[in-house]
Amino acid sequence: MANDYSIPIKKFGNIKIPYEVLKYVSVEVARNYEFIPFALTDGILEVGMVDPDDSEARDALQFITSRTGIPFKIYLISKKDFDIAVKSYEGFSGETGVVVGDIQSEIRAAEESVAEFKSTNEGDQPPSANIVEEAPITKIVSVIIQNALSGGASDIHIEPTANVIKVRFRVDGALFTSLTPPSSVHEAMVARIKILCNMKLDERRKPQDGRFSYLFEGRKADFRVSTLPTYWGEKIVMRILDPTKRNVNLTSIGLSSAQQEQVKAALDKPYGLILLTGPTGSGKTTTLYAMLQYLDREKYNVVSLEDPIEYDVPGVSQSQVRPEIDYTFATGLRSILRQDPDIVMVGEMRDRETAKLAVQAALTGHLVLSTLHTNNSIGVIPRLIDMGIEPYLIPPTLVLAVAQRLIPMLCEDSKRPIQVEDSIKLMVEKQFADLPEEYRSQIPTLKTLYSTASTPSCPSGTNGRMAVFEFLPMDKELERLILKNPGENEIYKYARNHGYISMKEDAMIKSFKGIIPFEEVNKL
Secondary structure, three states, X not given: OHHHHOOOXXXXXXXXXXXXXXXXXXXXXXXXXXXXXXXXXXXXXXXXXXOOOOHHHHHHHHHHHHOOOOOEEEEEOOHHHHHHHHHHHOOOOOOOOOOOOOOHHXXXXXXXXXXXXXXXXXXXXXXXXXXXXXHHHHHHHHHHHHHHHHOOOOEEEEEEOOOEEEEEEEEOOEEEEEEOXXXXXXXXXXXXXXXXXXXXXXXXXXXXXXXXXXXXXXXXXXXXXXXXXXXXXXXXXXXXXXXXXXXXXXXXXXXXXXXXXXXXXXXXXXXXXXXXXXXXXXXXXXXXXXHHHHOOOOOOOEEEEEOOOOOOOOOEEEEEOEHHHOEOHHHHHHHHOOOOOOEEEEOOOOOHHHHHHHHHHHHOOOEEXXXXXXXXXXXXXXXXXXXXXXXXXXXXXXXXXXXXXXXXXXXXXXXXXXXXXXXXXXXXXXXXXXXXXXXXXXXXXXOOEXXXXXXXXXXXXXXXXXXXXXXXXXXXXXXXXXXXXXXXXXXXXXXXXXXXXXXXXXXXXXXXXXXXXXXHHHHO
């Protein structure tokens, strides 16, 4: 195996690993993925791994070392040596960089507290506030939160199963399991999170939503929390709104120079409708915030209507919709238009009434930014018509439609060049064949393509995500075409003849530049 993977062998014997080395990986993670740190030599963390081919284990190791920035080196160890080495954790209670200490004792203490509560209380009652505020449960939840913030996760999933609770983090769009406490402490964990969010402790039959803030390493992160009743209990998903990621701009989100100019031209118009489309989690809200950052918020009255407010944007009057008290996007938009706004951001056009109000606002001299769910930018026009917007109202209001998706970016230290075969060249030529030559000549030349490669410093081969876009700007000829009530094919042909680039083609161009892996192109 060592020869096959080009990895050195390490034999432990009766090794006792120092605590200052063990602190980098918790005992739960070590047992789950069967790897263990055993030395820190010249600033490099040396890690013994039972199965180097386990991609999840490599991803977990990369996640663990990402916050500290310490590089690591993998050694192949036997299962027997691993079982001996993992005993070094016994009695260890120090704090780690990513998982805070060995929390097995806290989990056991939490189990005992819950068991004692159940033995003295009849019926199916949720754990009391006293139980969930005790140190064990508080520390377990804190560990989970700190893990996620340390590793740059975007979401935390707490999923109950028959025997354990799966705590999973989403990093760069992919989920992986970090911790598996026993199911006996699930209710107490849920109750602790509900207390943080001011949710109803005794309501377990219906979904609930809430939010809370957490101070970590001198910065305050906001968490958007959702509960969902499932067969084994309530599942919790926490979206992390990290303030360190709020300072986005049109360059940082992945727009090319030409795309930035299109966006700026649209934002500089005195009125009109700018729509972003894409599935949930495609970065639409981040792009909207980048647009808001470009606007002159001192000169103009900028008001937003959001659900939820993810980040505080200085100079923008941000309002949170509350459907439970009939403060919806539609009712909120009516109120906003009485606030003398110049620019309005509507978080999402979910229904016909909101869409009509947004179009009317654009017609009456306001610049309106919003999102819509369609598969591509061209689909915005038929979607608006389906929502009850008269076709003759679309040309004078719609300024720009943008569709986007998020794609993992290549890690500079581990990307691997791949051979550009004739089949790939043929595929690229076919993809751009119907693009007029004047636009095709602007496409970067295909010289080298890159693929992900697993390395000790970057097992997944990717680092972060970038958006790929497609743009449909409005012009006079397209206005006349829309008034004839055409289908998507006719709109595509017109747009293509005027330089329209699809999301897949934008991904191709970025793969030609070595920004994203080529294998991601075919996923669009």
